[in-house]
Amino acid sequence: MTAVETLLEVKHLKKYYPIHGGVFGRKIGEVKAVDDVSFTVRKGETLGIVGESGCGKSTTGRSILRLEEPTAGSIRFADEELTNLSGENMRRMRREIQMVFQDPFASLNPRRTAGAAIIEPLEVHGLGNRQERRDKMKELLSVVGLDSYHGERYPHQFSGGQRQRIGIARALAVQPKLIVADEPVSALDVSIQSQVLNLMEDLQDQFNLTYVFIAHDLSVVRHISDRVGVMYLGGMVELADRDELYDHPLHPYTQALLSAVPVPDPTANRERIILSGDVPSPADPPQGCTFHTRCPHVMDVCREVRPSFNNYGGNHFAACHLLEK
Amino acid sequence: MSANTTMPTPTPSPVPKKNEPKIEGTSRLHEGWRSFLKSKSAVIGAGIVLVILLIAIIGPMLLTFGYNEVDANSRLAAPSAEHWFGTDDLGRDVFARVINGARISLWVGFFAVSGSIVVGSLLGLLAGYYGRWLDVLISRIFDILLAFPGILLAIAIVAMLGPSLKNAMYAIAIINVPTFGRLMRSRVLAVKQEDFVLAAKAIGMKDRRILFTHILPNSWTPIMVQGTLNFAIAVIEAAGLGFLGLGAQPPEPEWGKMLSDCRQYIQSAPWTMIFPGLAIMFTVLGFNLLGDGLRDILDPRMKQ
Numbered sequence: 001m002t003a004v005e006t007l008l009e010v011k012h013l014k015k016y017y018p019i020h021g022g023v024f025g026r027k028i029g030e031v032k033a034v035d036d037v038s039f040t041v042r043k044g045e046t047l048g049i050v051g052e053s054g055c056g057k058s059t060t061g062r063s064i065l066r067l068e069e070p071t072a073g074s075i076r077f078a079d080e081e082l083t084n085l086s087g088e089n090m091r092r093m094r095r096e097i098q099m100v101f102q103d104p105f106a107s108l109n110p111r112r113t114a115g116a117a118i119i120e121p122l123e124v125h126g127l128g129n130r131q132e133r134r135d136k137m138k139e140l141l142s143v144v145g146l147d148s149y150h151g152e153r154y155p156h157q158f159s160g161g162q163r164q165r166i167g168i169a170r171a172l173a174v175q176p177k178l179i180v181a182d183e184p185v186s187a188l189d190v191s192i193q194s195q196v197l198n199l200m201e202d203l204q205d206q207f208n209l210t211y212v213f214i215a216h217d218l219s220v221v222r223h224i225s226d227r228v229g230v231m232y233l234g235g236m237v238e239l240a241d242r243d244e245l246y247d248h249p250l251h252p253y254t255q256a257l258l259s260a261v262p263v264p265d266p267t268a269n270r271e272r273i274i275l276s277g278d279v280p281s282p283a284d285p286p287q288g289c290t291f292h293t294r295c296p297h298v299m300d301v302c303r304e305v306r307p308s309f310n311n312y313g314g315n316h317f318a319a320c321h322l323l324e325k
Numbered sequence: 326m327s328a329n330t331t332m333p334t335p336t337p338s339p340v341p342k343k344n345e346p347k348i349e350g351t352s353r354l355h356e357g358w359r360s361f362l363k364s365k366s367a368v369i370g371a372g373i374v375l376v377i378l379l380i381a382i383i384g385p386m387l388l389t390f391g392y393n394e395v396d397a398n399s400r401l402a403a404p405s406a407e408h409w410f411g412t413d414d415l416g417r418d419v420f421a422r423v424i425n426g427a428r429i430s431l432w433v434g435f436f437a438v439s440g441s442i443v444v445g446s447l448l449g450l451l452a453g454y455y456g457r458w459l460d461v462l463i464s465r466i467f468d469i470l471l472a473f474p475g476i477l478l479a480i481a482i483v484a485m486l487g488p489s490l491k492n493a494m495y496a497i498a499i500i501n502v503p504t505f506g507r508l509m510r511s512r513v514l515a516v517k518q519e520d521f522v523l524a525a526k527a528i529g530m531k532d533r534r535i536l537f538t539h540i541l542p543n544s545w546t547p548i549m550v551q552g553t554l555n556f557a558i559a560v561i562e563a564a565g566l567g568f569l570g571l572g573a574q575p576p577e578p579e580w581g582k583m584l585s586d587c588r589q590y591i592q593s594a595p596w597t598m599i600f601p602g603l604a605i606m607f608t609v610l611g612f613n614l615l616g617d618g619l620r621d622i623l624d625p626r627m628k629q
Binding site for chain 2: 067
């Protein structure tokens with residue numbers, strides 16, 4: 001990717017969910033789902049975000065569209081600050097940013113046809129007349145590899161992969177600049193995954209799209225991303241170009257994560273880093289570096305000071321005290 | 326996933342198309358009809374309801390006696406070829422009154438239930454979707470209404486508005502609002518968590534439109550089932566208010582009113598009470614069976 005223009009800039013994004021308890025439902029704590037995450041997305045690239053369940057990657061994705069209202073931080077999209085937009089302006093802005101959801105079964109209304117689902121965004125934003133919208137719907141169906149008669153069908157008559165194609169067609173309908181794909185292939189069979197991924201890549205070239213691609217599958221992310229960010233317990237621990245990250249991971253968590261990827265060569269001699277313990281609760285994250293409870297290289301400073309997210313050359317960002325020495 | 330660090334070789338991008346351009350949009354309806362026929366209680370209930378409906382619509386036109394026609398020579402006469410169900414204390418034909426009563430009961434049931442469905446669903450929709458203080462406010466109103474025994478509240482409302490069939494209908498509608506409201510609220514709370522609602526928000530849809538195109542169509546099934554069951558309750562409540570003299574006023578042939586008018590003759594002329602009583606019973610039975618059957622078909626999760 002040669003384009004260097006920044007399309008999306010997320011700075012110090014935080015999303016805390018209050019925990020209510022007691023007789024009067026007072027706030028007794030917060031779940032820090034996303035805690036101080038910053039990254040940028042360049043125009044035309046795919047930024048992969050990986051992390052295990054509950055690390056806040058989906059919340060980050062939803063916060064970009066303000067489907068979850070961020071607690072703090074700034075989200076700039078094409079030089080516009082999204083967090084300040086009024087409800088109505090944000091609604092209009094959603095024409096530019098669309099989302100593809102994880103579960104292709106839950107993300108389509110079971111009582112509306114596939115065609116209606118694709119036409120809906122056009123209606124909402126008042127694009128075209130009835131006939132033009134229908135034509136556009138048929139065109140979109142063929143773009144995502146379905147036939148126009150599929151528009152008459154209901155979601156339960158499609159397979160998972162076909163439904164995800166409908167979800168993608170719906171996202172494409174308003175010609176967005178940015179698509180946030182929240183685990184778009186993790187609910188699909190492996191054989192279907194590659195089809196959908198290839199479709200997304202083709203569409204990216206065709207429509208000059210920018211993706212934020214959220215997944216927990218390292219090989220999927222490696223396949224589709226230009227740059228990859230790794231999240232752990234609500235924070236971003238490492239962010240770098242894809243090959244740089246996979247070949248030279250800096251953060252101990254990324255190293256452990258990558259060492260868990262199976263290698264299809266039984267004779268390969270490799271070292272696996274097995275982490276001990278569980279992910280701490282985001283309601284009560286550890287002091288200092290959130291990873292210190294499980295880090296094999298933990299130092300005293302890790303338990304007290306939170307490491308900052310620094311550039312260690314060639315736009316390779318990481319948050320670790322080991323590197324700060 | 327048993328994958329390499331790179332993706333497996335990409336297969337050609339276009340999806341393999343299955344050659345089945347047959348449109349199966351009606352299959353759901355078809356399926357529903359088949360399981361309807363399989364459910365005994367639904368078929369029997371629907372049969373009874375249909376018969377009562379027919380009686381209410383065309384019955385009065387076929388009668389030889391008017392419901393208010395007095396035959397002074399045969400008061401409290403036993404059932405005969407002329408007066409099938411006998412006559413009451415004023416010499417009115419009980420058969421004619423029972424048949425005409427069907428109209429009143431179905432009328433009251435229909436308007437009371439539709440009224441409570443419309444108001445209750447709307448309140449439940451707002452409470453469930455917007456939440457916060459609106460939810461607290463609406464839910465507390467439901468709680469207050471539910472704190473009174475239904476019929477007592479209905480009596481209080483009619484006492485305020487004045488006894489008449491119309492006011493009885495309002496009272497029955499009001500006391501049934503929380504049933505539908507709470508049902509709708511719980512459905513909305515579940516449906517609004519679905520990804521397709523989030524997806525609708527993500528494409529930039531307005532709240533009102535999300536409510537009516539996505540949430541309502543996915544929430545109404547239990548409402549329809551409850552509506553059918555509540556129809557039976559409304560018929561009983563209307564009869565109850567009629568019995569207490571708070572519903573239909575004389576000379577309207579309302580079943581509950583007929584029971585109370587003739588209760589002193591229960592030993593000497595039992596037909597004056599048996600037939601209106603049976604009419605109430607069959608109507609309630611029909612709607613209950615139909616409601617139970619519909620519940621099994623439309624919403625298997627509600628089955629216990």
